[in-house]
Amino acid sequence: xxxxxxxxxxxxxxxxxxxxxxxxxxRDLEYADLVRRHGEDDAFADLVKAVxxxxxxxxxxxxxxxxxxxxxxxxxxxxxxxxEYAKRTAxxxxxxxxxxxxxxxxxxxxxxxxxxDDLANDSYVGYVTVDQVDGVVRDACRVLxxxxxxxxxxxxxxETAPELERAWRAYARRPAAAGTKDGRAASDTTRGMVAKxxxxxxxxxxxxxxxxxxxxxxxxxxxxxxxxxxxxxxxxFRELTGLGVVTVTDAAGSLHAVHTDxx
Amino acid sequence: MTRRMKALACTAxxxxxxxRKGLLEWVDxxxxxxxxxxxxxxxxxxxxxxxxxxxxxxxxxxRTRPFVAAQAPERDSAExxxxxxxxxxxxxxxxxxxxxxEVVYGSLGAGGAYERRTWTFKLLVELASSDGDVYLRSTDxxxxxxxxxxxxxxxxAQEAAETKLEALIAGGRLSDAQAVAxxxxxxxxxxxxxxxxxxxxxxxxxxxxxxxxxxxxxxDEALTHVATRFRAETSILxxxxxxxxxxxxxxxxxxxxxxxxxxxxxxxxxxxxxxxxQRAGATFRAxxxxxQFSGPPRRETVDLFGQLLMPTLALPVADAAKVTGAFFRAxxxxxxxxxxxxxDVVYLLLAPPIxxxxxxxELPDPDLAAAADPDVFSVEQWDEADxxxxxxxxxxxxxxxxxxxxxxxxxxxxxxxxxxLHAVDPGVSGAVRQGDERVLVAVDDxxxxxxxxxxxxxxxxxxxxxxxxxxxxxxxxxSTHEQDDExxxxx
Numbered sequence: 001x002x003x004x005x006x007x008x009x010x011x012x013x014x015x016x017x018x019x020x021x022x023x024x025x026x027r028d029l030e031y032a033d034l035v036r037r038h039g040e041d042d043a044f045a046d047l048v049k050a051v052x053x054x055x056x057x058x059x060x061x062x063x064x065x066x067x068x069x070x071x072x073x074x075x076x077x078x079x080x081x082x083x084e085y086a087k088r089t090a091x092x093x094x095x096x097x098x099x100x101x102x103x104x105x106x107x108x109x110x111x112x113x114x115x116x117d118d119l120a121n122d123s124y125v126g127y128v129t130v131d132q133v134d135g136v137v138r139d140a141c142r143v144l145x146x147x148x149x150x151x152x153x154x155x156x157x158x159e160t161a162p163e164l165e166r167a168w169r170a171y172a173r174r175p176a177a178a179g180t181k182d183g184r185a186a187s188d189t190t191r192g193m194v195a196k197x198x199x200x201x202x203x204x205x206x207x208x209x210x211x212x213x214x215x216x217x218x219x220x221x222x223x224x225x226x227x228x229x230x231x232x233x234x235x236x237f238r239e240l241t242g243l244g245v246v247t248v249t250d251a252a253g254s255l256h257a258v259h260t261d262x263x
Numbered sequence: 264m265t266r267r268m269k270a271l272a273c274t275a276x277x278x279x280x281x282x283r284k285g286l287l288e289w290v291d292x293x294x295x296x297x298x299x300x301x302x303x304x305x306x307x308x309x310x311x312x313x314x315x316x317x318x319x320x321x322x323x324x325x326r327t328r329p330f331v332a333a334q335a336p337e338r339d340s341a342e343x344x345x346x347x348x349x350x351x352x353x354x355x356x357x358x359x360x361x362x363x364x365e366v367v368y369g370s371l372g373a374g375g376a377y378e379r380r381t382w383t384f385k386l387l388v389e390l391a392s393s394d395g396d397v398y399l400r401s402t403d404x405x406x407x408x409x410x411x412x413x414x415x416x417x418x419x420a421q422e423a424a425e426t427k428l429e430a431l432i433a434g435g436r437l438s439d440a441q442a443v444a445x446x447x448x449x450x451x452x453x454x455x456x457x458x459x460x461x462x463x464x465x466x467x468x469x470x471x472x473x474x475x476x477x478x479x480x481x482x483d484e485a486l487t488h489v490a491t492r493f494r495a496e497t498s499i500l501x502x503x504x505x506x507x508x509x510x511x512x513x514x515x516x517x518x519x520x521x522x523x524x525x526x527x528x529x530x531x532x533x534x535x536x537x538x539x540x541q542r543a544g545a546t547f548r549a550x551x552x553x554x555q556f557s558g559p560p561r562r563e564t565v566d567l568f569g570q571l572l573m574p575t576l577a578l579p580v581a582d583a584a585k586v587t588g589a590f591f592r593a594x595x596x597x598x599x600x601x602x603x604x605x606x607d608v609v610y611l612l613l614a615p616p617i618x619x620x621x622x623x624x625e626l627p628d629p630d631l632a633a634a635a636d637p638d639v640f641s642v643e644q645w646d647e648a649d650x651x652x653x654x655x656x657x658x659x660x661x662x663x664x665x666x667x668x669x670x671x672x673x674x675x676x677x678x679x680x681x682x683x684l685h686a687v688d689p690g691v692s693g694a695v696r697q698g699d700e701r702v703l704v705a706v707d708d709x710x711x712x713x714x715x716x717x718x719x720x721x722x723x724x725x726x727x728x729x730x731x732x733x734x735x736x737x738x739x740x741x742s743t744h745e746q747d748d749e750x751x752x753x754x
Contacts, residue, residue, distance in 0.1 A: 019599050057597065070597050078597040082588055085595075099580050102587020105594060106575060110567035119564040131391075140576055156368075156380040167583035168576040173383050175362045177391035178355075191391055204596045215391070223596075232594030233565040236575075239589040243582050245574045 010034060011047040015055065018068035019078065021205030021223065025067045038062045060230045066222040071231050085200070096170040100190065103171055104197040106236070107137045108207075109228045112220045119229050122222070128207075130215030133194045134176060141168040191215060265370050269382055272366040273404050276386060277301050280353055287349070290342055294335040300350045303330045308387055308401045309452055317390060317400035324348055354387045355399075362388070400456070406449060452532065482540055489537045493530065500526050640678050647671055648678045652703055658725030661705070665714055680717050683724055694729060701726045 014034040017023055025032040038045050039062070048068075052059050056076035060069040072079035086101045111133050112126030113119040145168065157165035174190045187196065198218050201207045206224035210217040280297035307326045311318030324347045331343040356362050363383040372378040386405040389397050500523065507519035565571060575586045640648075651664055651671075661683055668675040686705040694702045705722040712721040 019597055021596055071593060072597050074592075076597075078599065079592060080595045080598045082591045085591070096580055099584045099587055102584065102591050103572070103575065106567070106572050106587060106590050109590075109594065110572045113567055116564045116566045119567065137572075137576070140573055144573075144577055156382045158378055158380055164579045164581070166576070167578050167580055170580050171576065173361050173363055175385075175389060177397050178357075178362065178389045200595070204598075206596065227594055227596060228567070229564055232590050233567060233571065235593040236571050236586050236590035237565050239586045240571070240574055243578065243585070245578065 007044060007047055008051070010037070011044060011051045014038060014048050014062075014068055015051050015057065015070070018052075018057070018059075018070040022203075023067065023205075025064055031067060032064070035062055035064055035067060038068075039064075058231070061226045063222070063226075066226060069223050069226045071227065096165075096174075097188075099167055100171055100174060101193055101197065103137060103167065104133065104190070104194045105201075107133045108194070108197055108201065109224075109232065111136055112207075112224065113228065119225065119233070122225070124225070126220040126225075127210070127217065128198065128220075129213065129217045130191060130195050130198060132214065133198075134191050134215075137171060137190070138176070141172040144168045145172065265368065268368045269366075269384070272364075272368070272382065273384060273386070275366065276354065276356070276364050280350060290346065292346070294338070295331065295346055296334060297346075297350055300327065300331055300334075300347065301354055303327050304347070304351055304354060305386065305401050305405050308399050309406060309449060312400055312452055312456065317398040319396075319398055320351070323399060324351060327351075351387075355389060356385070403456075406452070485540050486537070489533050489540065492533050496526055496530050496533070500530070640674070644672060644675055644678055647675060648682060651675075651679060652682060652724065652726075654703075654725050658706075658723040660710070661720075661722045661724060662712055662714060664724060665717065676714075676716060683722055686724065687722065691729070699729060701728050703727075 013030075017028075017031050017034065023031060025035045038048055045062075048062075049059060052070060055078070056073045057078060058071045058073055060071050062068045070078075082098055082102065086098050108128055111128045113124070114126075118124045118126060144166070148166075157169070171190060174188075174193075176189060177191050178189050187193070195216055198207055198216060201224070202209055202218060206221055206227065207218040208221060210219055277298040280301055284292035284295065284297050304323060304327050307323045308318045311322065311326075324344065327347045327350075328340070328343050331347050332338075332340065335343070356364060361383070363385050365381055365383050367379055367381055369377050369379050384404045385402050387399050387401055390400055391397055503519050503522045503526065507516060507523060571586075571590070575583050578586065648668070651668055661680075664679055664683070665676045668679045682703070683705045686703040687707070689702045689704055691702060703724065704727045705724050707720040707722055710721040712719050
């Protein structure tokens, strides 16, 4: 018969596994046992929840495939701050840098789960490459550019208010690639930033490297799907609604299928 | 006015080159016309651009070097090279982070007030191919500056250029015709570039493109365009070829020949474009199949691309930062930050700085020791064995040799036994090749060995003299045989 101290220790241990995102239950017996116990023992599950809450963490999912998926609450010590992530950039472009880094992350998720169905389907595995992500964002920028040109808007930012520049312009303005003296790709280009995003996500256990083709090819893990679906997408969506931007798309996503006799 | 201001601004980087050339310390740059070199470079990049790729830096520099050299033939080629590279770097605008040129211009806003705005443009851009190489392409702005037709409609400009070309050829004014042909080629490249971008978008990202109308329309339009251009260029080609063959004046002939080349290249580019257009149809159908087989979502989720990415991109930077910030915070999971222990930090700060020598530590001379496989027998033992085995005259019994060896050194009989065993099958031909005079031979005559340490046959051990092959006579094949006989004789 286990005592309450043992139970708390086990619950804390499970939370600790969650802080090692690259570990999965399939690779460790103890982890697998704890995940199983979480599924069977409701009292234990409550205890795990309480421990996580005490650390300012949110439990998104506990599942034998991805293990325990944690997310930091607003001011948790375990949160990754974009200021820290995007540091070492020139002071002059810090504002746009943050946005371009953020867009890179958003675009990786959007490419990994192109349709709403892909995000909802637990067995879906997404594939992304650095080239693809950069290319798709650039195309989106081009579409927005064409739209702006049609609406005859002047999108050049005011000299006095550079922060009013549209995000797509900030992205499109940044070079896609640039050679450095030693022949590597420069890191302050959009491709460099996307590459940084996927490397970071791979370190967080959200993506797995497949090969080096097209600037780096990755596949998604179930953990990434849970994180994007349960938390990130909604957080960003709430922020957008707060800004008064609501876009309604239908269930098929923003893809359009047409009859085969068109061509 | 805004358009004219922007067009004017595109030329600014070129003027700037000539203004700044005096500041260069490594060259007396007065001889070089930097703006001309820049135009030449943009020309080279534009011409090297095709449907899939752009121009290689080295190639562009190499092609520009003769032009630079022509401006200052007395300078050395390293300087020409450096000048070309300097101009190229400036056209890419290597020093700045976003590689763009900025210009501030003013316009009257909606309320009638004068507003200052920033416009950013580029002349040459670097792009990465799928295998990671960086290559150059010239932008629309650059092409527009170059061909001098600012902000005009691509298609109509091309039509106009070709009509003009035909008229010029008919009138026999080939020099003008060549200029128009070059312009037409640049138009063709520009058109191909626009189509390339749209097709790429179509192939890669079906979401941002209207598949019901826009794409089929685009492809139809482009195919019609290519077809008309084919007809036009073929007829021009026939005309100039005739002009070339019939021309008597060598200058005319050469000009006509150059024209033929240019128009031929246009035709080649159009075929390339057409091939891509035809493939796009297949991609289009494959995409359609892929989408029609997917079912509706089984639970409520956000459409990441349509509902998040696109609206975010359309926001001003300050607002977009809020959205991307929220996504980043929630989408990146947990991180365990390293927390320093105060006591460790104190020790770290108190520790004397490690002195670094530029040369690093001195490399120790490696002391190469002999392999740690000790010889079983010492040199003295080998010498002693050599002495014992120098059996002059009569062969000796192994048992006698062993006994004598044992008297000298208890370990020696082992060496003697091994050497005698080896002598049972001496490498006779090897010894002959080495030029040895004698070889140790052991022969088994059936006597049994009586020894405390070793068993087997009590071999007869003797030295056999070897005759050199020439002395033994005959060819190589038989000489070995004869030597064998000789050995047996001695044994």
